[in-house]
Amino acid sequence: MTKAPWIDYRPEIKVLDCTVRDGGLINNHLFEDGLVKAVYDTCIAAGVDYIELGYKGDKKIFAPDKHGAWKYCAEDDIRRIVGENEADIKISVMADAEKTDYKRDIEPREKSVIDIIRVATYIHQIPTAVDMIKDAHDKGYEVSANLMALSTVQDRELDEALHILAESPADVLVIVDSYGTLYSEQVRDYAKRFLKAAKGTGKEVGIHAHNNQQLAYANTIEAIIVGVNRLDATINGIGRGAGNCPMELLLNFLRNPKFNLRAVIQCIQDHFIDLGKEMEWGALIPYIITAHFNQHPRSAIEMLDSDKRNNYVEFYDRWNEA
């Protein structure tokens, strides 16, 4: 008889909901408070460990007349939704390297309702990211280092980056498949490398997957099996382009009794059926194509937003040019 590890659960696993943060990349973070509050309440009812509401974006870079409050995550805006956050759930914001005036805009932990700062970095920004990680750590936050667009990083670069991040005060190192291009074998390899780098440091490893190839959930499962304990997911799989690992699938797999799938299904019924009529995400053909060619989804987003949105073959041929 084969063993059936999926019947039990691993208590160390923690889930981060990034519905409002990654979903905000579709609509310039212009969500109404009612939706943000519904997602917050749902995450509490569902037993989710963290909720990420948006970015600490620099207003010099992102014009406030074009972006909603969740591009900046000011304390007052967060408190408008969560009050003093008396619930067990922790509040996360993302800080992009080179797009955050972190010394100014990230307040000391004791003045903030935020619990964790997730520093998002491309491979060429590692020194900046490390400075941001130190800054957030020194201010008293839990800190995550999210290494974006891994599918474009060379192996020897990754080894060096992981070596540097392992020596930083980051509490979590996150595998980010920004382009949704990774296969399960690649995810297992990355998970092993990240876990090896984290070994003995007390750091946890996480995964943030995109769903271009309908693999976001599958790849998250593969990372779990290898030992990854921090999982990103979104309600109804919302997120830029093809979207992310759907929370309603992930909670099926995680058998920890603290999780409650029904609350997520209720939220989808009450809010996401309508939201799907206003905003578009999912594994549409152009997103499969950008993933296939290991490209950022922005060209597919533009194409789907144009009058050529059904010209799949022309789009495919463009990427296949020499």
Add this chain to the structure above:
Amino acid sequence: MTKAPWIDYRPEIKVLDCTVRDGGLINNHLFEDGLVKAVYDTCIAAGVDYIELGYKGDKKIFAPDKHGAWKYCAEDDIRRIVGENEADIKISVMADAEKTDYKRDIEPREKSVIDIIRVATYIHQIPTAVDMIKDAHDKGYEVSANLMALSTVQDRELDEALHILAESPADVLVIVDSYGTLYSEQVRDYAKRFLKAAKGTGKEVGIHAHNNQQLAYANTIEAIIVGVNRLDATINGIGRGAGNCPMELLLNFLRNPKFNLRAVIQCIQDHFIDLGKEMEWGALIPYIITAHFNQHPRSAIEMLDSDKRNNYVEFYDRWNEA
């Protein structure tokens, strides 16, 4: 450095397109000839090895006034699309145990344009299926034994069934995840058990996945990694309920130069954008729920076809009752 097996390909792998067969379960096989011809031409252009057009359904069980030609796959109807099938592609039809008058309706191979008979069986129909397998084999066909609803089969039953099927003249044994409920670890276990049963017999092992949990493609990849060489897929993932493994994703993973992804993308652009407006398939929430509870999708299909199609929580609660 890690090895990267996904860069190369395994020449033994063969792909079966069941777009018209499994898609026909959505619309009682009432496809127009133009679409069936387009799928046939696409499969040839894409280098797909087999195309499955429908069932050899018994007209005493399936009333001809309610079903299209592909419920029966009469020779004349197939020839109307494929002529004498001068292409390299092989023609498949499915024969359901207890729903096929196989002695009468399956003609000798030399009189038919069909190449392979795929016998679909539930665990309790194995003796009938073996008789059908022998009949088709004796008539000169390649024969596949497709063991449906594996997620409801007990381990000791499966061992016995595989023992019997391994002694039958079937050329292929297919893992069928009818309810779309299997996780990758389960698929790897099933693949190993099927391959062990097939060892030394010359039989190949195949997989037919459903996409309820967005795992049809991922599970097909896992089966490939373990050694499964016969893969079912459909254009745009069409198929009953949540649909099947999407051909446009699978051909990305299979690097055999004989395959041509562009032809599939062209077919989706030309035919499936419109088809998606007439027919519904995909990993909708009710299909996630039936998979979660290891149930046939029929209750979700009925619910989505009713005025309660958005009542996800009520549907979830129904299955969660004691």
